[in-house]
Amino acid sequence: MPGRVPGSTHREEKAVKIIVCVKQVPDPETPASAFKVDPATNKVVPAPGIAPVISPYDAQAVEAALRIKDAGVDAQITVLSMGPASARDAIKHGLAMGADDGVLVTDPALEDADAYVTAQVLAAACRKIGEFDLIVCGRQAADWDQGIVPSGIAEILGIPCVTVAKSVTVHNHAVTVERVLQDGFETVEAPLPAVVTVSNELGDPRYPQLRQIMMAARKQVQQWSLADLGLSTEQLQPRLTIEKLFVPVNDSKVEIIEGDTPEEKAHNLALAMRNAKLI
């Protein structure tokens, strides 16, 4: 077992408690041709034969938490999800990667939750888990592609929030985050407890091995309802409602540049570009 990080403070005598928030989403690798929307319900029709997955950025959030542990920090990692009963599989994925236990918040009243409601629920769940030091989330979920919920959790809990991390380290009861900017990187430090969101620049998440998947089956996943969190639906009014979800039409007509050899194709493309005044 790795020892404690040199210079750890007295506070870290206690294990660092990390909560990783994950979401189960339709597989984002689903081919565009299999992507369908039901206009009557404004919902995505699950592609036949393609199982939903843990949102890829969330798997990277679990990875970031595990790397903190790998670096020698005594950490205890809880995977938290809000969703239907099937979201347990996303939690199990995190447990198979190496997290310690899980919490699923599931309630029929949450089916049409927007980001505002989701953040309220997850913040309440974090409070109930209690004594957390760090909340790690993916930068955005691969279904709605927004990136709102993590900041919401931080604001509701009144703790700092550092977004779009490519690396996350914990020491001296603070978190140091390398953030990805449009034109570079910046290093930001925040005192714990804090929320950090993780981007794809972190690198690939570890892939659970069979033995870990079997071990994960024995790890505990608690299930909570809204009532367990002391929340009522009156407190959970969405701030945005969906008017319409639709698939945009692409009617472009491609001209395939022909030629018997690559050289001829190159020649014909250069001519086509010139004739179309692209160059």
Added chain:
Amino acid sequence: MANEGGVLVIGEEHEGHLSGLTTEMLGLAHRMVHKLGGKVQLALLGSGDLSALAAEGGEWGAEKVYVAQDASLAPYQGDAWLPVIEEIVKQADPALILIGQTSIGRDLGPRLAFRLDTGVSMDTLDVTVDDGKIKLLRPAYGGNARVILSPTKLPVVATVKAKAQEPLERKPGQQAEIVSVAVGGQNIRTKVLGQEKAKAEGVRLEDARIIVSGGRGLGAPEGFKLIEELAEVLGAATGASRAACDLGWYPPSKQIGLTGTTVSPDVYIAVAISGASQHMAGMSGAKNIIAINKDPEANMVKAARFAVIEDYKKVLPPLIEELKKLQS
């Protein structure tokens, strides 16, 4: 009555001027206040003298500019900006708050919404007013879908995608009312320990008229040498798909797509990029797409104006030669 102040745009600076996206948002705000009433209002936060930027704001259509200047406001930190913007929102009383979908906006938009106990639409493509009600259009599901959202509470926050909106024509000398905002006493819990700018080489992606971009189909990082050669002949910027960046073949600052840069060049040459929807989401505004791909079924080929179905290694060297001939 609340929320009668019109639209508040949170501006950003780029190389000493208002960013292009800020001018685009002022254009959108102008179109919105026609229907919502109120004014086009602009907030500028920074550590230096912002008076030249504020004057530019007037020329691009802002009627009122809130200026907050303080050492704490650069580089951006949410903890430093949020209380200042909350104060500006109180004064401006907008129905709609527009923020650029940038490194700052991605962080600021959601946090501001929760401080105001309201909703936020990220990566917004368009805002319309229908029967007096605000509607927000944004992409979802990695660009596979579009969604139209209605706020249940005002003001609503929208982060706006670059190049999705047109700026107004700049009117030199047009002046806005300038309001100076007091700053101080924020509880800044985070600390920026350092910043590292990615080396800017050649043409900036956002400004490029032509972009040559490579994907995982290049097979190896060396493939980007041909991409750069082609770009040089065309005076183009270079970009990459997320898959190629994640493999470490090209710097993340060159990533085009949902989580990278959004571009809308006149010509986008996609080399060995299949066209995953998250990539398409970052370049679908390109006016002419040229796809070079082995796979005739690739998404990118279907989206293209011209496509060459061929191994890029065989077609790029003669193409570079042909273009050199045409250019000379």
